[in-house]
Amino acid sequence: MPINSSSVSPSSKLNHWTQAMATWPDALARSSFHADRAEYKEAAALLRDFLKTASDRLEPVLELSRVIKTQGYWRDALTVLLDELDNLPGPVGTATTREERLGIQMRIEVCRLKLFVTASFDAPLQEAEELRLQTSDFAALEELEPTTIEIALCYSSMRVLSCLHHQPIAPAELEALISWLRPTYDRLVAASRHRESFEILQAYSAFLESATRVGITTLDFETWSGMMQRFLSSPDLPPLFKANAMVLLADKASERLDEAYLAEIETSAKTIYIDQGHAVGVMDLRFQQVSRALKKGHQYLTDELLDELKGYFAKYQTSDSMASYQTAIHAFLAHIPQWLAFELQMSLSHIKDELAHQAGAVFLTHIGRVGLISMWLAHSGKAASAVEAAEALDTTLREGDCRWLRGIAPYLASQAYSQLHDYRKAHDRAARAVEIFQETFPSDAATARNALLQAKLELYQQNNSDPKDLEEILSFADTETTRDRAAGLTLQAAQKTEMIVVQIRTLQTEQRRYWMERMLTCVNELESDSEDGDIRMAGLFQVQGMELTLPMKETDPKAWEPCLACFDKSVALYMKHLRFVEAANTRQMQSCAIYRWFELSPSAHLLQRCLDLIDISLDLFREADNVTFIATASRWRSIVVYTGWERGWMVGDKTLTALQDAENAWAVERADMTALASFEAVSRRQQFTSLKGLRETYRRAFRVCQIEGRVTELWEWTQKAKARSLSDQLGVDSLVPAELREQVIQDPTRRELMEEADALSPRIAGSPPEVRLRLRGELEAIHKRMAQDTLLKAMMDIKNGTPVGIDQIQQLGSQMKKCSPGRDVKFIDWLEHSNKLWVLVLGGEEKTPTVMQCPVSPDEVAAWKQEWLDAQPGEVSAFQEDDFYSEYEPEFSLRALDGLVAPLDQLTKPGDLVVLCPTGVLHSIPLHALYISDNVPVIERNPVIYSASLTTFSQCCRRGGWSEVDSGQRPAASVATQWTLTSVLQESDDRWFDPEEQEDVYSLISNTAATSDAKAVTGTDVTRQFFVEAMQQSALFHFHGHGIFDRSILADQSLELADGNIAVRDIFDLKLKAPHITLVACDSASQGIAAGDEPLGIVTALLCAGAGSVLGTIWPTASRTGRCFTDEFYTNILEQQKRSIDVSTDVGGHAAIIDLAEVSQRAVLALRRNIDTRHPYHWGAFVLHGCWFMSQRGQHPAD
Incomplete structure (x- = not known):
C-alpha cells in the first residue's frame, strides 16, 4: 500500500x-x-x-x-497488461495465494479494458465470470484483502456497464453483486485505507447514477452522503484525497447542499490543489462549477467564459491529462441546451471524439458518436450528414455484439431518414432497432416503436392509403400503448397517443374521443411535477387548442378565449423547463389558430396579431439555429404577409422580402444534401424543390412581380425557381474566378479561412463515413465565419450554386461577346404562371429583361406532347410517322407550337447565340425546331444551346475554363487533352440488328479518329471499365450506341456497353475533367423533369460528374441518322479548330476555341438539307446542353 x-x-x-x-x-x-x-x-x-x-x-x-x-x-x-500476461501461470481452480489473486486481478482488468477498447462484451464478460468464480465469489473481501477488493470493483463495474449497454440482469442479482460495497467501505475507513475507501465512494456514486436504469433499489443518496461525510471526517486523511472527495461531493450533491457549505468545500479543495501542486485539479473544479452554472441558466455562457475555458483546454493538452480533458468537455456539454450554440457544441463534441480516439477506447468513441449524431438531429436540417454517419456507425456495429449500440444506430438512422421525408427507410431502420432492442431494453424498444409508428403514419398520409391501412396502424398503436403502460413506460405511451391525435385528422368522432381519453390518461399517470409530465401536459394543451380551433365558426373574441388559453398554458409549461424551441412552436400553432379566426372575420388587427406571434417564433428558432423550424416558420410568415398584400395592407417590397426569407430558409435546409453521394444528393434535393410549399412560394412571388410590373425581380425569381438541385450540385466543384480568388488571397485572414475550407473538403471526401460528421462540423463552422465577409461570401455563393443575378449574366454575356466578336447572346427563360406561358429575354449587355406572354398555354403543350411524342415502349411516336404534311405546311404537327418562340422574332436578331432555358413540359419540346418567322426554324436563324437554368449555364461556362473573369482572355486549356471516340452496336434478342450499319458506324469512328488525332475504340473493347477510365481522362468523348430510357425509373436510364450497362446513378460518381461529351444514343438527352424544372437523366448525371457540355438526343433516333450527324459534327469541329488555332497563334498562342453551339447548328442544318433526314424528327432530336464552347491546347490535327 x-x-x-x-x-x-x-x-x-x-x-x-x-x-x-x-x-x-x-x-x-x-x-x-x-x-x-x-x-x-x-x-x-x-x-x-x-x-x-x-x-x-x-x-x-x-x-x-x-x-x-x-x-x-x-x-x-491494455497493451501493458497483455505484454505481461504471457508470463502468468495458467488458470487455477480457486485462488488461494496472493500471487494467484494478483494474476486474477490482471486478467479481469484485461477483460474490463478489452470491453472499452474493442466495444465487445460477450467474451470479456464470460471470462470475467470465470475469474470471479476462482475467487470463491470474492470470499477474501471479509479479510479486506487488497487484490480481492480491486477484483470485486472491476467485476461490479463491468456488470453494471453491461446492464446499461448490453445484457441487463435481474435487479436482485445485480444488487447481490454490489452488496459488499457498504460493509467493506466501513471497515476500510476504520482502517484508514483511504485510497481504497475513495475508490468505493466513486463506484457507489457511479452505480447510484445508473440505479434507476438498471433497477437497483438498495442504493440511495443518503447512504452515500453519510459515507462521504465519514470519509471527510477521517483524522489522518491526506490533503489530496480530501480535496478529491470534496469535489466529488460538490458534483453529485450540489442541489442538496447549502450554498455556503458548497462554496466552502470548493474553496478548500482549490486551496489544497494549489498547495499540493496538482496539475489540473483547479481546472477540473472550475469546469464543474461552469457546468452547474449552465444548468441554472444559459445566460452564463458568455464570450469571456469561453475565452477562459479555451485557456484551460490548452493546459490540458500541455499536461497530457486526457481523462481530465474528456471529463471537462463532458461536464461542459452536459448542460448547454440543445438549441443553443450549435457551433460550440459541435466543436466540443469533435474534441471529445478525437480524445476518445486517441485514448483507444472504441466503446467511448461509439458512445460519443451517438451523442454527436443525436446533436445534429436535434439541431434539425442536418439530416443528410446525420444519416450518413448513422448508417456508417450501423455498419460498423453489425460486426460487434454490444446490443444497445447495435440498436441505437438504426434508430438514429430512422430519425434522420424521417427528417429527409424518406419514410420507407425510416420505417425499415426503426423496425430493425425494435428487433434488436426487443425485451432486452424495453424502454429503448418502446421509443423505437414510437419512431416506427411515426413512419407508418407518414407513409399512410404520403400514399393516400386504404382505410384498412389506418385500421392496422391504430391497432398497432393501441397494442403498443397498452404494452408500454403495463411496463411502466408511460412517457412512450403518451407520445404514441399524441401522434395519433395530432397526425390523423380523419379520425371519426368516437375514435378521436377514444384517443383523446387515452392521451389524457397517460399524461395523468406521469409524475405531475416531473419534466416529462409537464412536457406531455403541454402537448395535451396544444392538442386541445387545435381541437377547439378546427371546428370553430364563431367570430366573437370570447368564443376564442378558451382556445388561445390552451396555447398560453402550453407555452408556460415549456418555458418552465427552458424548452424554448417547443414554446416557439406552440406560438406558431397559436398564430395558425388566430389565422383561422382571421379567415372567419378578416381584419388587419388579427392579421398583425398573427404576424407578431410568428415573429416571436422565428426569433427563437433563429437563436436556436434550428433549420427546419426556421424554414417552416418563414414559409408560414410569407403566407400571412402575402395575404396582407392581396388585401392591400402590405406593400410589395415587404411581401417579396418575406417570400425571399422563406426561399432562403428552404435553400439552407437543402444545402446539407452535399453530404450524400452525388446521385442521392441531386434526387433528394429534387424532392425538396418539388415540395408544394416551395412551389407555392415561387407562385406567390411571380404574382407579386407580375401585378406590380417588377420585371427585373420576376427574372430573378425565375432563376431561383429553376433546377436548384442541379445548380446546387454543380456548385460543389465550381471553379472560383481568378480575380475573386486573388482579392481573397491578398488578405491574410481571408486567405487562411479559404485555405482551411479548401483543405477540409478533400479530407472529408477521403475519410471514412464515421469521421466525416466531425469534419463536416468543422467545415460548417468555417463557412459560418466566411459568410460574414463580403468577398468570402461571394466565393461561397459560387460553391453553393446560388442563383445568378443580372449583373453576373451581363458580365458573362460581355465575356462571351469578346470571345465571339460580332455576335450577341440572348438568355431566354420560359416561365409558367397562372396557366400561362411567359418568355423572358435578357440581352448579354442589357440591364432589364423583356417579358412577353406566349400565345400557347401549358395545357395545349401537354396535350400536343401526349398526342405526338408519347409512345408505349417498343412503339414509334406519332411525330416520327408524321410525314403526311411537309414541315412548311400549317397543318404540320410542330406548327401548333410555333407560338412558344414567336416572341423571339422581336427580341433577338439573326445570328445571336440563344441560350434556351425551358420550363415544365417544354423540356420535352424541340424549341429549336419551331419556326421563329416564316418557314425559318430557330436553329437556322440562331445557334442554340439548352440549359436547365441560367445558373447552370454560368457554372458550365466557368467549368469550361475562363482563367480570368471579365478580362477578355480566351479559355485556358482543359487539364485533359485526349479525344476518345467509341461505339457499341451489338446484336440483341429484343432489337433488330444490322451488321452493315455496325460496320459503317465503326468505320466512321475509326476514320474520324484518324483525322482528329483521337483514340477510337469499338465493339467488345468498350467495357464498363474502359468507358469510365476513358471518359475521366478525355477532353472530348463520343459514344455511339444504344440508350435505355424508362420514364418511370429515371435512375435506370443507361447506356449499353460491351459487358453490361452503365446507369445514371453510376455516372454521377465519375470525376470528369470538364470534357465535351457527345452521345448518339436513343433518348440520351431526354430528361425526366420534376416540379421546379428539376432534370434527372444522363445529361444531368454527366454535368454533375464534371462534364463541360453534353450533346445528345431528346427522343429515339436511327443509328444512320446519328452517323450522318457525327460525320457533319466532327467535320465542322476540325474546320473550326483549325481556324481557331490559326487565329490564336496570331494573337499569342491562346487555346483553340471550338464554338460547340455553332458546330452543332451546322451539323443539324446539314441533316435538314439532306433529303433522307430533312424531317424534323431526325434533325430536331439533337440538342446541346452546358457550355457553348470547348478548348484544346496544342497544334491542330493533321489534315
Whole structure:
C-alpha cells in the first residue's frame, strides 16, 4: 500500500526520492506522489524504470496500467497488461495465494479494458465470470484483502456497464453483486485505507447514477452522503484525497447542499490543489462549477467564459491529462441546451471524439458518436450528414455484439431518414432497432416503436392509403400503448397517443374521443411535477387548442378565449423547463389558430396579431439555429404577409422580402444534401424543390412581380425557381474566378479561412463515413465565419450554386461577346404562371429583361406532347410517322407550337447565340425546331444551346475554363487533352440488328479518329471499365450506341456497353475533367423533369460528374441518322479548330476555341438539307446542353 503522504512536505519527499528505489513500496510511493497530482508521465516513467530490474513484476505492471488508464489512455493500458500476461501461470481452480489473486486481478482488468477498447462484451464478460468464480465469489473481501477488493470493483463495474449497454440482469442479482460495497467501505475507513475507501465512494456514486436504469433499489443518496461525510471526517486523511472527495461531493450533491457549505468545500479543495501542486485539479473544479452554472441558466455562457475555458483546454493538452480533458468537455456539454450554440457544441463534441480516439477506447468513441449524431438531429436540417454517419456507425456495429449500440444506430438512422421525408427507410431502420432492442431494453424498444409508428403514419398520409391501412396502424398503436403502460413506460405511451391525435385528422368522432381519453390518461399517470409530465401536459394543451380551433365558426373574441388559453398554458409549461424551441412552436400553432379566426372575420388587427406571434417564433428558432423550424416558420410568415398584400395592407417590397426569407430558409435546409453521394444528393434535393410549399412560394412571388410590373425581380425569381438541385450540385466543384480568388488571397485572414475550407473538403471526401460528421462540423463552422465577409461570401455563393443575378449574366454575356466578336447572346427563360406561358429575354449587355406572354398555354403543350411524342415502349411516336404534311405546311404537327418562340422574332436578331432555358413540359419540346418567322426554324436563324437554368449555364461556362473573369482572355486549356471516340452496336434478342450499319458506324469512328488525332475504340473493347477510365481522362468523348430510357425509373436510364450497362446513378460518381461529351444514343438527352424544372437523366448525371457540355438526343433516333450527324459534327469541329488555332497563334498562342453551339447548328442544318433526314424528327432530336464552347491546347490535327 502507498505510504501516508500527509506528514512530510512535497519538497522533502522529492529530496528523499532522488535516492535509488530499492523496494517496491518505495517505487509505489514515489509514483503515487506524481500520479495523485496528475503528473502521469513522471509516474509512468518511474514505474517503467523500476520494472527494468524488478523480479516480482505483477504489482508494478498493474500499477503502471492503472496510471496510464487514469491518465486516459485505455489502449496503452491494455497493451501493458497483455505484454505481461504471457508470463502468468495458467488458470487455477480457486485462488488461494496472493500471487494467484494478483494474476486474477490482471486478467479481469484485461477483460474490463478489452470491453472499452474493442466495444465487445460477450467474451470479456464470460471470462470475467470465470475469474470471479476462482475467487470463491470474492470470499477474501471479509479479510479486506487488497487484490480481492480491486477484483470485486472491476467485476461490479463491468456488470453494471453491461446492464446499461448490453445484457441487463435481474435487479436482485445485480444488487447481490454490489452488496459488499457498504460493509467493506466501513471497515476500510476504520482502517484508514483511504485510497481504497475513495475508490468505493466513486463506484457507489457511479452505480447510484445508473440505479434507476438498471433497477437497483438498495442504493440511495443518503447512504452515500453519510459515507462521504465519514470519509471527510477521517483524522489522518491526506490533503489530496480530501480535496478529491470534496469535489466529488460538490458534483453529485450540489442541489442538496447549502450554498455556503458548497462554496466552502470548493474553496478548500482549490486551496489544497494549489498547495499540493496538482496539475489540473483547479481546472477540473472550475469546469464543474461552469457546468452547474449552465444548468441554472444559459445566460452564463458568455464570450469571456469561453475565452477562459479555451485557456484551460490548452493546459490540458500541455499536461497530457486526457481523462481530465474528456471529463471537462463532458461536464461542459452536459448542460448547454440543445438549441443553443450549435457551433460550440459541435466543436466540443469533435474534441471529445478525437480524445476518445486517441485514448483507444472504441466503446467511448461509439458512445460519443451517438451523442454527436443525436446533436445534429436535434439541431434539425442536418439530416443528410446525420444519416450518413448513422448508417456508417450501423455498419460498423453489425460486426460487434454490444446490443444497445447495435440498436441505437438504426434508430438514429430512422430519425434522420424521417427528417429527409424518406419514410420507407425510416420505417425499415426503426423496425430493425425494435428487433434488436426487443425485451432486452424495453424502454429503448418502446421509443423505437414510437419512431416506427411515426413512419407508418407518414407513409399512410404520403400514399393516400386504404382505410384498412389506418385500421392496422391504430391497432398497432393501441397494442403498443397498452404494452408500454403495463411496463411502466408511460412517457412512450403518451407520445404514441399524441401522434395519433395530432397526425390523423380523419379520425371519426368516437375514435378521436377514444384517443383523446387515452392521451389524457397517460399524461395523468406521469409524475405531475416531473419534466416529462409537464412536457406531455403541454402537448395535451396544444392538442386541445387545435381541437377547439378546427371546428370553430364563431367570430366573437370570447368564443376564442378558451382556445388561445390552451396555447398560453402550453407555452408556460415549456418555458418552465427552458424548452424554448417547443414554446416557439406552440406560438406558431397559436398564430395558425388566430389565422383561422382571421379567415372567419378578416381584419388587419388579427392579421398583425398573427404576424407578431410568428415573429416571436422565428426569433427563437433563429437563436436556436434550428433549420427546419426556421424554414417552416418563414414559409408560414410569407403566407400571412402575402395575404396582407392581396388585401392591400402590405406593400410589395415587404411581401417579396418575406417570400425571399422563406426561399432562403428552404435553400439552407437543402444545402446539407452535399453530404450524400452525388446521385442521392441531386434526387433528394429534387424532392425538396418539388415540395408544394416551395412551389407555392415561387407562385406567390411571380404574382407579386407580375401585378406590380417588377420585371427585373420576376427574372430573378425565375432563376431561383429553376433546377436548384442541379445548380446546387454543380456548385460543389465550381471553379472560383481568378480575380475573386486573388482579392481573397491578398488578405491574410481571408486567405487562411479559404485555405482551411479548401483543405477540409478533400479530407472529408477521403475519410471514412464515421469521421466525416466531425469534419463536416468543422467545415460548417468555417463557412459560418466566411459568410460574414463580403468577398468570402461571394466565393461561397459560387460553391453553393446560388442563383445568378443580372449583373453576373451581363458580365458573362460581355465575356462571351469578346470571345465571339460580332455576335450577341440572348438568355431566354420560359416561365409558367397562372396557366400561362411567359418568355423572358435578357440581352448579354442589357440591364432589364423583356417579358412577353406566349400565345400557347401549358395545357395545349401537354396535350400536343401526349398526342405526338408519347409512345408505349417498343412503339414509334406519332411525330416520327408524321410525314403526311411537309414541315412548311400549317397543318404540320410542330406548327401548333410555333407560338412558344414567336416572341423571339422581336427580341433577338439573326445570328445571336440563344441560350434556351425551358420550363415544365417544354423540356420535352424541340424549341429549336419551331419556326421563329416564316418557314425559318430557330436553329437556322440562331445557334442554340439548352440549359436547365441560367445558373447552370454560368457554372458550365466557368467549368469550361475562363482563367480570368471579365478580362477578355480566351479559355485556358482543359487539364485533359485526349479525344476518345467509341461505339457499341451489338446484336440483341429484343432489337433488330444490322451488321452493315455496325460496320459503317465503326468505320466512321475509326476514320474520324484518324483525322482528329483521337483514340477510337469499338465493339467488345468498350467495357464498363474502359468507358469510365476513358471518359475521366478525355477532353472530348463520343459514344455511339444504344440508350435505355424508362420514364418511370429515371435512375435506370443507361447506356449499353460491351459487358453490361452503365446507369445514371453510376455516372454521377465519375470525376470528369470538364470534357465535351457527345452521345448518339436513343433518348440520351431526354430528361425526366420534376416540379421546379428539376432534370434527372444522363445529361444531368454527366454535368454533375464534371462534364463541360453534353450533346445528345431528346427522343429515339436511327443509328444512320446519328452517323450522318457525327460525320457533319466532327467535320465542322476540325474546320473550326483549325481556324481557331490559326487565329490564336496570331494573337499569342491562346487555346483553340471550338464554338460547340455553332458546330452543332451546322451539323443539324446539314441533316435538314439532306433529303433522307430533312424531317424534323431526325434533325430536331439533337440538342446541346452546358457550355457553348470547348478548348484544346496544342497544334491542330493533321489534315
